[in-house]
Amino acid sequence: MPDIQPTTDKARPKSSLKAWFHPRGRSISTIAFALNRLTAIGLTLYLFLHLVVLSQLLRGPEGWNSFVSIAKSPIFLTLDVILLFGVVYHMFNGIRVALVGMGVANQRQKGLFYGLVGIALILFVVGAVLIYTK
């Protein structure tokens, strides 16, 4: 089978990020795909941020207590809510992608999207309320 070579034709549009997030004419499945990528990038960045936050423990009880007071501020809670959205969306859409990718229910992928992301949104709303009220 042949190796595919890149085209050297300058008239081929080069638009990596635009191709992923260009919404015009796209279906719900592409919006699901684009959101999955965005949340994946967000969660990866969060992982590093989380490690930075945990490193405050090295500064002893005073450093940690000062961080906890910041963590209870409304701006930080809003960031927590955004994080929660990323977690539940990526997790439930990930289940859909895994099921479809194994050839299971691939003809019902839109129904899976609405069902699983619906559950994710319910969990998100409940979680957001708890974050702001507890």
Add this chain to the structure above:
Amino acid sequence: MAEQIIEFKVQRYKQGQPAPTYQTFKTLCDDNTTVLVALQDIRRDQDGSLVLRHSCHHASCGTCGMRVNGKEELGCVVKVLDLGTSTVTVEPMRNMPIISDLVVNMEPFYDRYNAVGMPYVRQSEYLDEADLAEGLEAYQRYENCIECNLCVSGCPIMGSDELYLGPATLAAARRVIEEPRGVPTKPLLDWVDSENGCWRCHVAYECNTACPSEVYPGDQIMALRRDLTKRKFRGLFGRGGKG
């Protein structure tokens, strides 16, 4: 019969131009005017330099693929007034080099697609109760794919990775694996079992949405993954290698 003047915003590009531009034309459309016919009217009456490609006018040849209001369509079967917009934006397909205006270079598509070696005809599944005509062993029909390239245009991964084999090629590979007709399938499975093969797909399913011919490439790609997963599991238990 309803008639309406419709504005067409058409992407123009000629070789050597730094970037595509848009040009606006107005033309009279009625209930039966398709986007392709409207563009032909514009070419005939207003600007003979507008380049477009077409042949059959009934969704069989797959040569008039384009984007209409952002969506991948065959221009020959989209009725202008059904779109419900006073301005219709027409652009060439995505992810392929533009030759001129609405015509793209299909060579990268055929480099992949032809390599699969999918036969053009298949045994018809629609006439199984019909009596066979004298001299025929079975009724045959053409394979579903009309090689229009709309799935490749719709695929967001093709936009970011031009080495990806793409939905049409993977769907054709799946057809051969599904019905090999004596062709060894192992080389084909090895070809699609790669970083630029079926694992490169990110399940956006734009190919299924764009396909005008019931090929459902996204489903075929997932079926390939299932075939390959089975093959890998069989390999783990020492039952692989059958091609």
